Amino acid sequence: PTPSAPPPAAAAAATATTAPAEAPAVPDLPEAERTKQQPLPPHRPLELLAELTNKPAPPPTPLRTALRRIKIWSPLVVLLAIVLAVVQLLRPLPEPELKLTAPAAYSFGGEKPEPAWPSEGQAAVEVEGLGSLGTYGEQKPVPIASVAKVMTAYVILREHPLKAGEEGPRIPVDQRAEKEASLPNESTVPVEAGEEITLSEALHAVMIASANNVARLLARWDTGGSEEEFVKKMNAAAKELGMTDTTYTDASGLRQDTVSTAVDQVKLGKKVMDFEAFREIVKKPSYDDRNGRNHRNWNGLVPYDNAIGIKPGTTTAAGGNLLFAGEKEIGGTRQLIIGAVLGQHRPSIIDTVVGESRELLVSVQKLLRAEQIVRKGDVVGYVDDGLGGRTALVATEDVTAVGWSGLEVELALTDGGKGVPGTAEAGETVGTLTVGSGPGQVKVPVAVREELAEPGVGTRLTRVL
Template structure:
């Protein structure tokens, strides 16, 4: 056999594609990993490093969206759960009554006809309903002892008394009250006998002021209330301004001065406020009383025995006959308060002429008043609004009667009657009050649920805003 011929093989030059890359450094150790020598197997850890050293897949829009969904979905779900819990347990809005019936009712017919005095001026209204009319020129004229209504009003405002109290505060009669009695008696003034140092109750002082129209007691009340008559007169004018008595000027607390002037319309404003005080209303409606000296004192107002209410007369030569009056009429289940004033009646005897004119005004006012049914029992007049879009109808529990006169428009309103509305209640439960008109003669009828009132459901709670 021939000897083998040695063949020399030259290995190809390594290219960039096949050049071995250095391995990353081993954990915990210094430099790069040195590749194993030719012919030697790689260490297990080095081999694992090579297998896991794979670059991430390329980024695409789909992968980006998926990754964001995975991140935000749990957070959105958590927020939704929190929102639902908060909405479900938030305090419910307070329910309210809303009127669905007509807000006003107008009486048919022409304007009510009133009987007015031929001279002077007069004005009449029904408290809470409005004016029935007026006559004569509205200009300030002397009002005489009608002034004492303001004196009594301020006294009770500054020293209030509870209904049924027959005494009130005590005052000491001063020497000036005695001197006024002694000087005024010969001149024919209206006065009540008192003694210095006498203890006079507020109630008796007001009786003396309003019934026998005692000028000396009017001045005593002024000094007792304000410290001086001048300070009290300032109170009178300030109060007149507050009441809107724009054509009124007071210069003394009794009205004896002819410079104390007012108008019929202004005096009715005062009379309305004074009659709102139960003590004033009671006293001005008395026919007589026995004073602390044991003397009987009669009311100078002849209207009181006829109609059962006040308020005050005022007569002097300069002022003529004047009367601020109040009368009541029961109609339609209500008691309507008629308030008016007749001034400057100079036909003698002046007290008779002003009383006659007042009686005509009262009778014509009573005749003008009428009652009409505006809502029948069971009619839907409104609803309970739960504040979340739910409404439960309410009905009148009985016929609703409006009181007024031809041509008058009265307003209707729905309120909670002073009680908090429930969130849930049975059908037929009374939840409020339907009112017609205002003032002491206001008509009030309870309203009840036509069907059960239910608390708002979960859906309504969930979707509410604000």
């Protein structure tokens, strides 16, 4: 007989034992329940807003996209603009500068003149800060005798600074200096071993009385006993000053192989006259030593014709030599003249070199002239604030140039190292107009013609540099 089919329940049970169980279907839960069970799919901001407000996002268009970007980026752009404006306003302003609009140089008309040169030997003369008036003779090294003591004084003052009027350190006198005081055919001053003389008196003895023994004493004192080491210092200083044709072999200049040229000695003369104490010494016609003994200056130029030094030197081999300085007051300035005359052999050699030097000095004094180049109130430049602003500068008084025919002098504006102010009232002095250089330089204050103000907000905001 045919078996009958199993009942449905039994069939289902059998199937369950022979086939793997299928995963249960995810029930269709309500929306609120489903958000608790799994995360929502990501939505764009506008779609999410539309879903939350039950409004669908508008379809994208180029205009809507552009407006959306503007809304997003506008606050950032505004913030960036504010930051940039603050940075521009807080940036340090450029340092104001003085700019010259007047000609940078002034030329005196005429051909370069010829000073009263000597008839023999060699010579050179300059006006410090203005330039050279030329040279005479072949500039070859020749013996300079006691003119060498100028370098001795220069090295001493450089190593041992001395103010005008000061006595300075005390220098012990050794036995050698006492013994050399009695040497024949040398210029000396009496000193005694064991005593002390001040540096000031020693320099007076060297530069006015031309004391060889004291010059050598200073050399030993400076180096701790070695004149040879001091001579090395002298030659090193000459090299520094560009004295290429000069050789020193002793501190006094007595040796014939201590040689130089007029041009080189003028270089030294300009430098050594920077020492106020030196100038005060060499311009004296005489001095009294510690014992009250008077010593006259061998430089016969002093104190005539506004001569203020510097040092003569004579020997049979060297002839008459003189490094001199003089002054000329002109155009509201005091011009310093430095000259040298070497190799004068007409007897008496000291009188000859003094006479030739006097004629040279006086001729240069006569050649100097003053010419007005700027009038009071003339615009000579401006203050540049560094951001395009300019404020005119005017001379507060007439400006005069000093020189001689054929000379060209330079003009410049300077703040004197004080810096240019950012603000100033009209008429306030903010700098100086200079003509030439050196001790005789012409200096005239300059002032702003109108109010000087710092750059405005607009200029600061639009600055590039």
